Amino acid sequence: MSVLVIERLVGGYASADHIVKGVSMTADAGEMVAIIGPNGAGKSTALKLATGLLRASAGKVSVAGVDVTGASPQAVLAAGLVLVPQERNVFAALSIEENLAMGCYTTPGQVRQRREAVYARLPLLAERRRSLGRMLSGGQRQLLAMGIALMAEPRVLALDEPTAGLSPKAASELFGSIRGLAGDGVAIIMVEQNAIEALDVCDRGYVLVDGQVVREGAASAIVADEDIRRLFLGGRKGHGQAGPAPQSSPVPAGMPAASSIATSTATASTPSQQERQP
Amino acid sequence: MLSSIVQALLNGLVSGTILAVPAIGFTAIFAVLRYPNFAIGSLATIGAYAGWYANVRLGWPLEASFALAFLGAGIAAVSAEWLAVRPLEKSGALMMAICSLAVGIVLENMVRFGFGNDPRGFNVPLMRDIRFGDLRISPQQVENFAVALVLMALLWAALNFTRMGRAMRATADNPDLARLKGVEPATVAAITVVVGGGLAGVGGMLVALDTAADPLTGFRLILSVFAAAVLGGLGSIPGAVVGALLIGMVEELTVLLLAPNYRTAIGFVVILIVLTIRPSGLFGEKSG
Numbered sequence: 001m002s003v004l005v006i007e008r009l010v011g012g013y014a015s016a017d018h019i020v021k022g023v024s025m026t027a028d029a030g031e032m033v034a035i036i037g038p039n040g041a042g043k044s045t046a047l048k049l050a051t052g053l054l055r056a057s058a059g060k061v062s063v064a065g066v067d068v069t070g071a072s073p074q075a076v077l078a079a080g081l082v083l084v085p086q087e088r089n090v091f092a093a094l095s096i097e098e099n100l101a102m103g104c105y106t107t108p109g110q111v112r113q114r115r116e117a118v119y120a121r122l123p124l125l126a127e128r129r130r131s132l133g134r135m136l137s138g139g140q141r142q143l144l145a146m147g148i149a150l151m152a153e154p155r156v157l158a159l160d161e162p163t164a165g166l167s168p169k170a171a172s173e174l175f176g177s178i179r180g181l182a183g184d185g186v187a188i189i190m191v192e193q194n195a196i197e198a199l200d201v202c203d204r205g206y207v208l209v210d211g212q213v214v215r216e217g218a219a220s221a222i223v224a225d226e227d228i229r230r231l232f233l234g235g236r237k238g239h240g241q242a243g244p245a246p247q248s249s250p251v252p253a254g255m256p257a258a259s260s261i262a263t264s265t266a267t268a269s270t271p272s273q274q275e276r277q278p
Numbered sequence: 279m280l281s282s283i284v285q286a287l288l289n290g291l292v293s294g295t296i297l298a299v300p301a302i303g304f305t306a307i308f309a310v311l312r313y314p315n316f317a318i319g320s321l322a323t324i325g326a327y328a329g330w331y332a333n334v335r336l337g338w339p340l341e342a343s344f345a346l347a348f349l350g351a352g353i354a355a356v357s358a359e360w361l362a363v364r365p366l367e368k369s370g371a372l373m374m375a376i377c378s379l380a381v382g383i384v385l386e387n388m389v390r391f392g393f394g395n396d397p398r399g400f401n402v403p404l405m406r407d408i409r410f411g412d413l414r415i416s417p418q419q420v421e422n423f424a425v426a427l428v429l430m431a432l433l434w435a436a437l438n439f440t441r442m443g444r445a446m447r448a449t450a451d452n453p454d455l456a457r458l459k460g461v462e463p464a465t466v467a468a469i470t471v472v473v474g475g476g477l478a479g480v481g482g483m484l485v486a487l488d489t490a491a492d493p494l495t496g497f498r499l500i501l502s503v504f505a506a507a508v509l510g511g512l513g514s515i516p517g518a519v520v521g522a523l524l525i526g527m528v529e530e531l532t533v534l535l536l537a538p539n540y541r542t543a544i545g546f547v548v549i550l551i552v553l554t555i556r557p558s559g560l561f562g563e564k565s566g
């Protein structure tokens with residue numbers, strides 16, 4: 001049984017503003033799921049709707065069988081779905097130790113025990129426990145953001161572009177840490193611009209275009225799909241096989257007509273793609 | 279001349295420490311609620327009168343009178359916040375700031391209505407100044423200085439070692455993330471306003487102890503409080519303390535050169551200079 005079930009979710013930043021148009025997704029315990037797609041497809045918005053930061057106008061979200069549709073972020077957190085935002089995801093003015101304590105603010109009696117568990121998993125945080133959030137590098141901040149999320153002992157971890165702004169090495173290490181979490185049974189649902197890298201480490205993937213899921217399936221199948229690769233992965237076949245991104249491409253049958261797809265292809269996987277191109 | 283300068287610096291240290299108390303209240307409210315609450319001056323007046331009422335009318339000792347000053351101003355602050363300012367939240371920080379000015383005028387006139395315009399002195403014994411060579415300081419100044427220091431130490435401990443204190447700092451730093459972690463914004467806001475207003479109240483009583491309580495006690499304070507907070511960096515508590523000490527000393531040093539009437543201009547000059555050269559203040563985060 002899936003620990004996270006999102007059914008026909010609709011919503012956006014305003015009640016009449018439907019950025020997400022009927023998205024359905026699932027994630028099983030221990031499974032890593034990637035959400036990829038061009039900029040503006042509604043990937044991050046879908047996570048915000050699911051975690052209660054934005055109010056959905058239709059659809060249903062349940063976590064481990066608990067209906068959290070329209071619930072407050074606090075209630076969603078209590079159900080076990082924890083969001084790690086893309087930006088401003090740590091408390092810059094608080095120390096690492098205090099940041100972690102804020103991660104289980106609603107269960108203060110558990111702070112000491114859970115903090116030690118997080119330190120054991122992410123030793124770098126233990127080494128710098130007195131450092132302020134603002135003193136950390138980009139990669140260290142992302143680790144801290146994950147540590148804060150882990151303090152709530154989540155069933156589902158929703159990561160919004162965790163590798164944004166990180167070097168390839170830091171991104172690779174972060175993906176390794178995330179993989180370790182999934183190995184412990186946490187369901188991971190991850191929005192990523194580094195599409196190839198994300199699909200490499202994930203079990204399944206969803207491709208979002210214009211607020212709708214246009215393709216879903218095993219991550220390996222998505223990477224192997226010619227149309228997806230041409231449209232969203234810059235024509236690359238995998239590591240070290242990068243090719244130039246097409247300037248225009250026909251939309252495959254079954255996908256919604258999204259005029260921005262062709263021009264946004266490059267941005268869908270831009271950072272790593274540019275770094276790897278000869 | 280040298281002894282005059284040292285005496286002015288000593289006076290400035292004492293007055294700056296006292297000024298730091300309401301300045302911390304002002305900057306704490308700004309940090310969490312993101313608007314400058316200009317009612318802080320009238321809240322200081324309410325604190326001064328609450329303390330005076332406890333001390334003179336009820337015969338309470340000063341320690342208990344400080345507690346009533348804190349509570350009276352804190353309750354007035356949160357009541358004004360809920361009744362007048364909060365309903366304008368969606369209109370933005372500017373409207374809330376303007377509303378707080380209006381609230382300040384209403385509160386000041388309520389005090390006038392209740393207690394009249396006459397200055398009210400506290401029931402404290404007259405004592406000789408303590409002398410160190412050419413330097414003099416009154417025992418009441420020493421006591422006020424100590425009270426301000428103790429209050430700041432208590433606040434520091436509360437902010438750093440309690441769950442609610444940490445939640446207040448987290449909310450001031452990153453309100454969205456704090457909400458995601460289960461912090462209830464309304465509770466944190468209410469506690470911040472009570473504490474901020476309460477500190478203003480104690481600050482008002484400290485000033486009134488040195489002189490007397492009158493309906494303009496807080497009004498005379500507000501410009502220096504605002505200047506201290508701007509100089510330190512709006513939203514920064516250490517900044518408010520440093521800013522208040524600097525303002526206190528500069529105000530006292532100015533008296534050596536200019537007529538005392540010009541002392542109130544110092545706040546304006548400091549605000550002008552800071553906003554021109556370093557708008558984020560000494561300890562504030564640069565925006566953008």
